[in-house]
Amino acid sequence: MADRRSSRNSKNPDLAKSDRRIKDDERRDSPRVPMKFLLRDVAEGGSYVEREGDLSLGGIYWKGKYPPHGTDVEVRFRLQGVPKEIRAKGEIIRVLDHGNNIDFHVRFVELDVGSELAIAKFIDDMVR
Numbered sequence: 001m002a003d004r005r006s007s008r009n010s011k012n013p014d015l016a017k018s019d020r021r022i023k024d025d026e027r028r029d030s031p032r033v034p035m036k037f038l039l040r041d042v043a044e045g046g047s048y049v050e051r052e053g054d055l056s057l058g059g060i061y062w063k064g065k066y067p068p069h070g071t072d073v074e075v076r077f078r079l080q081g082v083p084k085e086i087r088a089k090g091e092i093i094r095v096l097d098h099g100n101n102i103d104f105h106v107r108f109v110e111l112d113v114g115s116e117l118a119i120a121k122f123i124d125d126m127v128r
Contacts, residue, residue: 030057033126037062037077042089043070057120059090059107066102068092073106079122086115 035055038048039062053062060075071092078085089110096103111119 032056040074042072
């Protein structure tokens, strides 16, 4: 019976579009705070490069000049009041090319629970 319900929903484009819209809105509920972080393109390897952008609970955002070689990145940053460096692996989920700069949106795919809680507390403290 569950299979029949899911197949019915997939045939209704208005319902599917509505579900997507809700998910997009929920994803944007996490506040963003300005942050400097070190970033490395996994496909390219090499050294970490400092970037300025925004941090949210689910990932990071920054502007750059050059497109990445791959979609996987490694991110490192420090949070005020947290003794250990936060390290995460991320996936570039959106790239918007504006001609003279490119917007990069990354979703964390590997982040330990302690780091996630530290980010949540840091963002909460910053937006109060």
